[in-house]
Amino acid sequence: MGKKTVVPQNVFLGRDESWLSFNRRVLEEAQDEQNPLLERVKFLSITASNLDEFVEIRVAGILQRIEDGAIEPGPDGLTPQQALDSLTENMHAFIAEQYECWNRRLLPALNTAGVRVLNWDQLDENAREAATSFYQREVDPLLTPITIDPAHPFPRVLNKALCLALLLRLKRRSSAGPVLGVLTVPRALPRFVPLPSTDGTHDFLYLPNLIEQHAASMYRGYEILSRAAFRVTRNSNLYFQEEESRSLLETVRGELHNRRKGDAVRLEIESDAAAEVIERLRTNFELDESQVYRTPGPVNLSRLMNLYSDTPRPDLKFAPFTPRELRLNRKSADLFDEIRHRDILIHNPFDSYDGVAGFIESAAQDPRVISVRQTLYRTSADSPMFQALIEAAQDKEVTVVVELTARFDEASNIRWARNLEDAGVQVFHGIVGLKTHCKMALLVRRDPDGVVRRYAHLGTGNYNPNTARFYTDLSLLTADPEITASVQNVFNYLTAHSESDDYGPLLxxxxxxxxxxxxxxxxxxxxxxxxxxxxxxxxxxxxxxxxxxxxxxxxxxxxxxxxxxxxxxxxxxxxxxxxxxxxxxxxxxxxxxxxxxxxxxxxxxxxxxxxxxxxxxxxxxxxxxxxxxxxxxxxxxxxxxxxxxxxxxxxxxxxxxxxxxxxxxxxxxxxxxxxxxxxxxxxxxxxxxxxxxxxxxxxxxxxxxxxxxxxxxxxxxxxxxxxxx
Structure with a gap:
């Protein structure tokens, strides 16, 4: 007999550790000097945004299971508490890598390239005047200073909102103990304030730094002992029972409001914050010490995306390219004639997304198109397809299946659903208990030869022209009778829960x-x-x-x-x-x-x-x-x-x-x-x-x-x- 093969006791790798490993690979792109400098800043921003979602969904879910008393090991063999301990250790190490990348690699390189993130004491008189003017004009009217005392309880800090904590002492009663002040920074304000420059550089001031310089004017009569920016991440899972809901749309709207007030699962705070400030915040949010993340730099690295978008330095970004346009056969009269004779594959972003958008827009403009059906999972506010569906509803049968619970797009999807309904579109929300994630559209058209045919779009990505510029996705345009008939069966399943014995050739x-x-x-x-x-x-x-x-x-x-x-x-x-x-x-x-x-x-x-x-x-x-x-x-x-x-x-x-x-x-x-x-x-x-x-x-x-x-x-x-x- 041959020697018996020994395989690992656990043949499956852990899901969450694998995800953290993926985010490290994104961080490698931020560390990679072969990438353009501002693109590296963008990659670092993406790692922070990714981590935010991971904490408010995955880590929050593990905490919820622990609170519910779950002790059963997961597929990776770890109990919920063991999984949390491991993730917490890895997240602290990962965040240290993020800030090492920012402080020791990107910030010095940006400075050398003439893109400077400055402190208040580094500003010349002209820049200080501009910053102060911006503060008085744009910032001060939006700030509401709060002091925590028996008459003013701790404010309800919104999920991921940037805040300032200030340790205050009354000047007239110096013997009294210090109190905590809290300022919430509105999301509408830029996190990096652009400054004028006379030497050709692009200069920015971190917004909390600007607010700190003017905090005394909001807390007159107090001595400011310490100040620090902080941010709280909350549990953002949606919890609701669809079966008990009279209206899925109204239920999702209600849960979105609750999401903003979920239990705290992470506190990020500047690493030089006073110990007393950290302890007061930690106690208020009922967090363990392990859930406090001290940041030696901007609290919210995801907002570094503003530096990328607000710095007009194409030499520090990837070279632009022109996607390949969809070319019709010279003998084709129009797009539908082309699809009747051959299937078309579109590979975004290398091929222009206009080919997909044009398919939907043709449905609105072509009088031969009788009906339109489409799924929407995520799209954009300025989507040409969204407008095309509204236009098509004026004289055609238009049916749209909108996924209301597409994570973090629920609010916008609710708006689109209402706007579509107001325009006369039949809007459905799919099947209770299932997300509608498929990407498909079906047009029915009476062709010039008098035959009524189906035309379909099937894709791997969302109907979103914005993400189509930086997501790789595939689209198929086809008039294949078997495929299009099956697409219709899937739509019947989504709108009427009408199950077919066979959806072939689709899976x-x-x-x-x-x-x-x-x-x-x-x-x-x-x-x-x-x-x-x-x-x-x-x-x-x-x-x-x-x-x-x-x-x-x-x-x-x-x-x-x-x-x-x-x-x-x-x-x-x-x-x-x-x-x-x-x-x-x-x-x-x-x-x-x-x-x-x-x-x-x-x-x-x-x-x-x-x-x-x-x-x-x-x-x-x-x-x-x-x-x-x-x-x-x-x-x-x-x-x-x-x-x-x-x-x-x-x-x-x-x-x-x-x-x-x-x-x-x-x-x-x-x-x-x-x-x-x-x-x-x-x-x-x-x-x-x-x-x-x-x-x-x-x-x-x-x-x-x-x-x-x-x-x-x-x-x-x-x-x-x-x-x-």
């Missing part, structure tokens, strides 16, 4: 998607066991579902070569002998947020490729309505396989390889010096500009992407042992 969650994916993986397993070509390439945001991971482990053990491109959370352990030897997991974090989902199955010699809105997570597979669609056009399949997936597998600059212990190693630091550097996103920009093609992808990576399992995917990437934590 639809929560009805058929999970079992279909497992069946596709098992089919590759059977092919490998039979000696047939078998290969899986899957690109997604997150991988958590254990049944999917188990199927991938089984496929690996059968000899299926598996490449997973997982941007964020990944619970699968790759490279474990006897368990996942044939699985490689890479994460790509770069200029654009990787958001597209692509699923490739070699299927012997009859490959299948799917795209869609769903990650391989429990919530996507079982708690949301999701749609994954097949790519039937051979040319589009070739583009996805040989251009897009091949580029991601060839990336050496923005790729990190997941190790079996959960750590990530950056490929750029591992590749041979002779190996050609290859940035997948930059390559795709060059493709859009007509400066590159798939022939420019390194041959080794092309073979890895194209050749199925019989070639055993000869790897060109060195995979050293994971370093000890």
């Amino acid at each position: 639809v969650a929560p009805l058929t998607l999970a079992e279909s994916l497992i069946r596709l993986i098992q089919r590759e397993t059977e092919h490998a066991q039979s000696g047939k070509p078998a290969r899986i390439i899957a690109k997604m945001n997150s991988l958590l579902e254990h049944s999917i991971i188990d199927a991938l482990y089984a496929a690996s053990q059968a000899g299926v070569e598996i490449d997973l491109i997982v941007r964020g959370i990944c619970a699968l352990r790759p490279g474990v002998k006897g368990l996942s030897d044939n699985i490689r997991v890479r994460s790509i974090v770069g200029r654009f947020l990787e958001h597209s989902r692509i699923y490739y199955f070699a299927n012997s010699d009859a490959e299948e490729i799917y795209c869609g809105s769903a990650d391989w997570m429990p919530r996507n597979l079982f708690e949301r309505c999701e749609v994954v669609f097949p790519i039937r056009d051979a040319q589009i399949r070739s583009r996805l396989r040989n251009e897009i997936l091949a580029a991601y597998l060839a990336d050496t600059e923005k790729t990190r390889l997941l190790q079996s212990d959960g750590s990530y190693l950056r490929l750029r630091e591992m590749r041979d010096k002779q190996q050609t550097a290859f940035d997948s996103q930059q390559f795709l920009i060059q493709v859009a500009e007509g400066k590159a093609s798939e022939s420019n992808i390194p041959a080794s990576a092309q073979s890895t992407a194209r050749i199925p399992a019989e070639a055993r995917a000869k790897a060109t990437v060195r995979r050293p042992r994971a370093k000890k934590a």
Whole structure:
């Protein structure tokens, strides 16, 4: 008998630790001197925004379970208290890295580049006068000073609102103990106040610094002993029972109000704050010491995004590029004529989003279009599609399914739902208990030949032209009769809960998607066991579902070569002998947020490729309505396989390889010096500009992407042992 393979006791990596690891990869981009300086500032801002959401949702959820008495271990083997302790330690370490990046790397580099964040005592007379004028004109009228005493209880500090705490002592009663003063800084004010400069620099003053200089005028009769900016993060989970609600819209509105007043879960405060100030705040918000985060710099790093947007220095940002416009065949009379003859794939941001927007806008403008149906998860206030839906409702049947509970977009979605209803659009909110996360639109049109046809858009991303500029997403425009008929069935499911026996060729969650994916993986397993070509390439945001991971482990053990491109959370352990030897997991974090989902199955010699809105997570597979669609056009399949997936597998600059212990190693630091550097996103920009093609992808990576399992995917990437934590 051969030696028995020993696999880790826990074959799944922890979700929250994996997420923190992802945010560290974003922080690496802020630390990376090869990125333009202001882009590095932007990446640091994104890490802070990411962490805010993580604390108010994930950490708050763990605290809630602990308060409810939960002691059962999670999938990673940790009890809620153990998970919280581990996360807290890691978050404190991560925040120290953030401020080290800001104070020791970015701030000095910005100063050298002529973008200066100054203190009050660094301002010349001209800048002080301008700052004071701004304070008197824009800031002072919005501030309400509060002193905490028996007649004035502690104010209700809103979630993530920037505040100033001041330790005060009455001048007339110097023997009396100090009291606490609190100022809430309105969100409408910029956190970095632009200043005039005479030497060509771009100068800013941190807003709390400006307010501190004028605090004495608001607290006359007091001596200010100490002052510090602080911010409180609150539990932002929505808690409501949809079944008991007469109106989901009204319930969500009510819970949004409650969210702003949820229990405190984190206190951020300047590290030089007086101990007495910190203790008074900690006690008031009922926080443990471990929930206090002392910041040696601006309390809210996410507002560094203002520096990025308010500094007109294109030389310190990524070079702009022009997305490729959708070109119609010369023989096509219009977009619909084009779609009747061929499916169209749009890859944002490399292809112009006008192709997607134009599809919806055509529905409003074309008198031959009879009806429009569309889902909306997140969009923008100035979305041309939103206006197109309102215009179309004037003379067409328009139905929109709006997801009210899209996290942190609930308020805007409520407004859009009401505006659409006022315009005559039939608005639905999907199925009780399920989020509507699928991205699809269906137009019914009487074509010039008299035939009534369906035209569909199916996508991996939201109907949002703003995020389409920096999210990578895929869209399919098709008139395929089977696909469009299935899209109509999905809409019937959303508006009438009318379930069909078969949604094929679409894979639809929560009805058929999970079992279909497992069946596709098992089919590759059977092919490998039979000696047939078998290969899986899957690109997604997150991988958590254990049944999917188990199927991938089984496929690996059968000899299926598996490449997973997982941007964020990944619970699968790759490279474990006897368990996942044939699985490689890479994460790509770069200029654009990787958001597209692509699923490739070699299927012997009859490959299948799917795209869609769903990650391989429990919530996507079982708690949301999701749609994954097949790519039937051979040319589009070739583009996805040989251009897009091949580029991601060839990336050496923005790729990190997941190790079996959960750590990530950056490929750029591992590749041979002779190996050609290859940035997948930059390559795709060059493709859009007509400066590159798939022939420019390194041959080794092309073979890895194209050749199925019989070639055993000869790897060109060195995979050293994971370093000890």
